[in-house]
Amino acid sequence: MNMRQRVPEIFLGLGFVGIMSTLYLGMNWAPSVSINAFESPAAQRIFYWHVPAAWSAFIAFGVLFIGSALWFFKRSPIGWRLHVAGAEAGLACGLMTVWSGCVWGAAEWGTPWDWTDVRLNTFGLLTLLALFLVLGRQSQPDGVETRDTFSTFGLYGFVLVPLTYIATRIWQIRHPGPVIAAGDDSGTLQSSMALVLLIGALSFTIFIIGHMMISMRITHLEQRLEQAQKALDGGN
Amino acid sequence: MAESLLSLVDLEVRRGMSTVLTGFNLEVASKDVVVLHGKNGSGKSTVIESCARLLPLEKGVIRHHGSLIVDSEGRRNLAKYPFGLTLQSNALLGDETIENHLSTVCSLSNMKTDLLPILEAYGLGHRRHDRIGQLSGGQARKVAVIAGLLPAMLSSQPRLVFLDEPDAGLDKSALSALISDIGQLREAGHAFLIASHHSQIMECATRLHDLEGETKQPQPTVSSWKAIGVHEKKGMLSTRVGQRYLRSTRAGIARNGLTALLVLGTLLALLDPVTESRTLLFGFVLAAPFAAGLVGDPVVYLMREQRAVDWWRAHANRLPSADLSSPVIGFILASLGAILFLNEVNWTLSFLGAGILWSTLICVRFIELSTLRLARPNAVFIKLLIPILILPWALIVEYAATL
Numbered sequence: 001m002n003m004r005q006r007v008p009e010i011f012l013g014l015g016f017v018g019i020m021s022t023l024y025l026g027m028n029w030a031p032s033v034s035i036n037a038f039e040s041p042a043a044q045r046i047f048y049w050h051v052p053a054a055w056s057a058f059i060a061f062g063v064l065f066i067g068s069a070l071w072f073f074k075r076s077p078i079g080w081r082l083h084v085a086g087a088e089a090g091l092a093c094g095l096m097t098v099w100s101g102c103v104w105g106a107a108e109w110g111t112p113w114d115w116t117d118v119r120l121n122t123f124g125l126l127t128l129l130a131l132f133l134v135l136g137r138q139s140q141p142d143g144v145e146t147r148d149t150f151s152t153f154g155l156y157g158f159v160l161v162p163l164t165y166i167a168t169r170i171w172q173i174r175h176p177g178p179v180i181a182a183g184d185d186s187g188t189l190q191s192s193m194a195l196v197l198l199i200g201a202l203s204f205t206i207f208i209i210g211h212m213m214i215s216m217r218i219t220h221l222e223q224r225l226e227q228a229q230k231a232l233d234g235g236n
Numbered sequence: 237m238a239e240s241l242l243s244l245v246d247l248e249v250r251r252g253m254s255t256v257l258t259g260f261n262l263e264v265a266s267k268d269v270v271v272l273h274g275k276n277g278s279g280k281s282t283v284i285e286s287c288a289r290l291l292p293l294e295k296g297v298i299r300h301h302g303s304l305i306v307d308s309e310g311r312r313n314l315a316k317y318p319f320g321l322t323l324q325s326n327a328l329l330g331d332e333t334i335e336n337h338l339s340t341v342c343s344l345s346n347m348k349t350d351l352l353p354i355l356e357a358y359g360l361g362h363r364r365h366d367r368i369g370q371l372s373g374g375q376a377r378k379v380a381v382i383a384g385l386l387p388a389m390l391s392s393q394p395r396l397v398f399l400d401e402p403d404a405g406l407d408k409s410a411l412s413a414l415i416s417d418i419g420q421l422r423e424a425g426h427a428f429l430i431a432s433h434h435s436q437i438m439e440c441a442t443r444l445h446d447l448e449g450e451t452k453q454p455q456p457t458v459s460s461w462k463a464i465g466v467h468e469k470k471g472m473l474s475t476r477v478g479q480r481y482l483r484s485t486r487a488g489i490a491r492n493g494l495t496a497l498l499v500l501g502t503l504l505a506l507l508d509p510v511t512e513s514r515t516l517l518f519g520f521v522l523a524a525p526f527a528a529g530l531v532g533d534p535v536v537y538l539m540r541e542q543r544a545v546d547w548w549r550a551h552a553n554r555l556p557s558a559d560l561s562s563p564v565i566g567f568i569l570a571s572l573g574a575i576l577f578l579n580e581v582n583w584t585l586s587f588l589g590a591g592i593l594w595s596t597l598i599c600v601r602f603i604e605l606s607t608l609r610l611a612r613p614n615a616v617f618i619k620l621l622i623p624i625l626i627l628p629w630a631l632i633v634e635y636a637a638t639l
Binding site for chain 1: 250251252253292294606607609610611612615616617618620621623624626627629630631634
């Protein structure tokens with residue numbers, strides 16, 4: 001295997017090391033938040049996991065959208081592979097975000113989930129959409145009907161991304177507002193906190209890029225295997 | 237030259253990972269009986285289902301009577317003139333009686349007729365009031381075939397009839413009746429597109445098509461069919477049929493109603509009405525209509541049987557549904573909940589309950605129907621997306637508590 005073929009594994013390895021470093025720095029090095037500002041200041045450190053995971057989930061949902069559009073409008077096989085990779089990465093990152101959010105919510109709000117908070121629910125639905133796409137694809141024979149249907153969900157589901165983004169600006173109920181690019185001084189972070197967050201975002205991004213590259217390779221191999229099986233069956 | 241009733245131009249259709257049809261062209265004129273034959277998987281059913289606007293086109297266009305029905309741009313128009321359709325699956329609901337089902341087919345053509353002579357010709361006269369679920373496989377197939385022929389039988393104007401393997405399961409006498417009907421209806425100007433390998437069906441074709449080329453086959457002149465339909469326009473057909481399905485099956489009570497009552501019972505077992513907050517109590521009252529809605533439209537559930545949904549999608553843009561009865565049930569459930577949890581009837585909550593059940597049912601139906609094109613729509617975990625409906629429900633409960 002040459003160096004070019006190893007790129008996904010290198011990305012995964014680098015991303016993993018970066019995520020572990022983020023966790024270490026977030027838990028041990030980053031300063032604590034004011035005890036007056038939070039009910040549970042220690043739990044706030046999960047933020048260094050939660051925010052990068054959410055960031056990378058949005059990247060994955062973006063890839064899902066692009067892949068869905070490429071398949072639906074251009075019938076591009078690479079588009080379908082991007083769709084599959086985006087859904088899998090979106091599910092992984094979405095679950096990490098939801099899980100860490102629930103842990104923080106339980107400590108800070110006294111409840112892990114609020115069914116009346118728009119951001120929690122739209123992000124939760126995005127994660128469920130990714131779960132639906134991953135499980136659904138496994139339950140169906142590969143074909144144009146399957147790909148068209150799931151691509152449609154990928155296309156329409158992306159509407160939730162901007163909705164989730166603006167949710168805390170329009171209907172803030174429980175979820176905190178933006179800490180980055182808030183457009184005012186309310187979200188200003190200490191530089192050491194911002195540095196850990198940046199390392200986390202970069203690490204998660206590199207990790208899911210590696211994940212998606214491997215996923216695309218696996219989907220491609222699955223398709224080749226299916227073609228070979230069909231050839232053995234005597235079909236076209 | 238005879239009027240062109242069906243036109244397929246440069247058709248390309250994919251199914252699974254294969255392109256089943258490429259550059260396929262076909263014109264079917266009045267008095268044509270085109271029989272598609274050829275090996276399994278060659279695309280016979282694909283042609284018929286495309287003509288019935290059940291499959292999207294990669295390329296090309298399909299027209300009925302000169303009007304666009306479906307094209308590769310995604311347009312999917314309702315046929316101006318009713319057409320007959322018999323799919324490979326019978327598309328029948330077991331709880332319908334034969335007469336009810338065939339009357340619905342007549343209503344789709346805005347016609348009515350005395351069905352007894354037709355049923356007797358197929359040996360089903362004595363069974364007209366029986367439920368389809370009580371029939372044998374062959375008898376049910378006869379009903380499906382008659383349903384396919386009816387739009388042509390009723391009309392004096394040329395109609396299109398699509399029959400996919402109509403001979404499957406038919407006995408000798410029913411097959412003779414079918415062949416005789418095809419001949420007479422052809423003479424009356426109607427046109428047929430039939431997929432079949434059966435030698436007797438192939439013999440009655442004016443054109444035999446193997447999806448690569450066709451051979452013409454002259455047919456002797458036979459007596460012409462006399463149209464038997466009487467014009468009768470009935471509005472809100474889908475709604476009426478949906479209500480009839482609900483009445484005959486009790487599916488609404490069995491699925492949605494029981495779920496709602498179970499939710500009410502469970503909440504009642506857990507709750508001390510004196511100590512709880514107003515928001516929580518209102519939430520309990522509105523939980524039952526919400527749960528009933530989450531179960532989904534019982535009519536759509538019924539119509540998943542034997543591709544009945546597909547048959548309806550071919551003929552109408554609006555499927556039969558439980559839209560009419562759902563607000564009533566929601567109203568009753570919310571009123572019952574209010575009596576149980578609040579010891580009073582709260583009209584605001586009752587109307588909210590009606591709205592919640594109706595809108596939840598519509599949303600769940602939309603989500604469920606969006607996966608119908610899949611090979612295994614029941615295996616697809618579509619209900620994973622339904623939790624998003626909790627958000628609006630919770631907001632309504634909070635709003636109601638502030639009133």
